[in-house]
Amino acid sequence: MKYHKSIPIVFLSLSMLFIGYYALLSISYGINGITFSWTWLCMGILLFGIAIFEIIKKRHLLSYFPKVLRILFIIFMVTSLGIFTIKVGAIVKCGQHVSKTQYDTVIVLGAQLKGEQISRLLRYRLEAALKFHEQYPNATIIVSGGQGPLESRSEASAMKAWLIQHGIEESQILMEDQSRNTNENFAFSKKLLKKDTPVSVISNDFHMYRANVLCKQNGMQCALYPAKSDFDLSFNFYFREFFGVIKDQYLTKLQ
Structure with missing residues (x-):
């Protein structure tokens, strides 16, 4: 699996974004004052660790796994991202919809x-x-x-x-x-x-x-x-x- 420098840079950027968002929520509403905010910190730390590992090793983490597992993992991630995008789109759309008929x-x-x-x-x-x-x-x-x-x-x-x-x-x-x-x-x-x-x-x-x-x-x-x-x-x-x-x-x- 060929090493691309851009991938760990993307991971680093996302990790800073996620950790920064967690910091913003913590400053505004208190540490863990918002339900689920800790998830952004965990994802940020995980991506940061992967990025640093790949920069030091100059090798992608997935390259340590057999090709079959890499392919299955990529299929899983692409499928999950697709489902996430479709479902969140539906959630956002529903949140903007006021029913024409209301009840008593x-x-x-x-x-x-x-x-x-x-x-x-x-x-x-x-x-x-x-x-x-x-x-x-x-x-x-x-x-x-x-x-x-x-x-x-x-x-x-x-x-x-x-x-x-x-x-x-x-x-x-x-x-x-x-x-x-x-x-x-x-x-x-x-x-x-x-x-x-x-x-x-x-x-x-x-x-x-x-x-x-x-x-x-x-x-x-x-x-x-x-x-x-x-x-x-x-x-x-x-x-x-x-x-x-x-x-x-x-x-x-x-x-």
């Missing part, structure tokens, strides 16, 4: 609290719920989210209090405060509804594709009403969502 019940999905305080991503979801309420003032709002290990109250209770503070009548809000993940958001919220009640769903743009999949897997007809997210977090969350979608859409069916 909307489920607002919870997100991690900071103690008992609303996080910025969750606030975006609640602001979208306010906008939805302005357009459909008679709609019932279900706030869905249990209490995590680092949270001093359930996400649903914090969401309900925030919406009431911002002018929504308590009588219009139903609370589901037992769920621990997106699938349970829908499974437990469904119990609060009459059979075959269609719902609108609010979550951040990067999360809408998976929310749509899980809503339908729970036998519910749904419309999408995405909330925004921060640009600097988009790369991290869209990357994370790819693996979340693969797990929830495909792997859970195999269990």
Whole structure:
């Protein structure tokens, strides 16, 4: 396998980019303050190590393996990259889509609290719920989210209090405060509804594709009403969502 100097340079560049992105997230939100951010650090360190190894040895790492394994590895990587590109494209597209038809019940999905305080991503979801309420003032709002290990109250209770503070009548809000993940958001919220009640769903743009999949897997007809997210977090969350979608859409069916 012929040695090309450009390959370790590309690895070095990517490693600096990934480590730099991790540093940016850590400075802005605290070390590991953002879920999945550690992945960028790990990938950066791995690529940096491979690049340095190849520069010192003046030989590509794959050259140490039999030709058959190299070919299989390249096929695997190209296939994986293709699947990743297609799926992330679908996730991005879904996050920009607002369904033309909305329903009289909307489920607002919870997100991690900071103690008992609303996080910025969750606030975006609640602001979208306010906008939805302005357009459909008679709609019932279900706030869905249990209490995590680092949270001093359930996400649903914090969401309900925030919406009431911002002018929504308590009588219009139903609370589901037992769920621990997106699938349970829908499974437990469904119990609060009459059979075959269609719902609108609010979550951040990067999360809408998976929310749509899980809503339908729970036998519910749904419309999408995405909330925004921060640009600097988009790369991290869209990357994370790819693996979340693969797990929830495909792997859970195999269990």
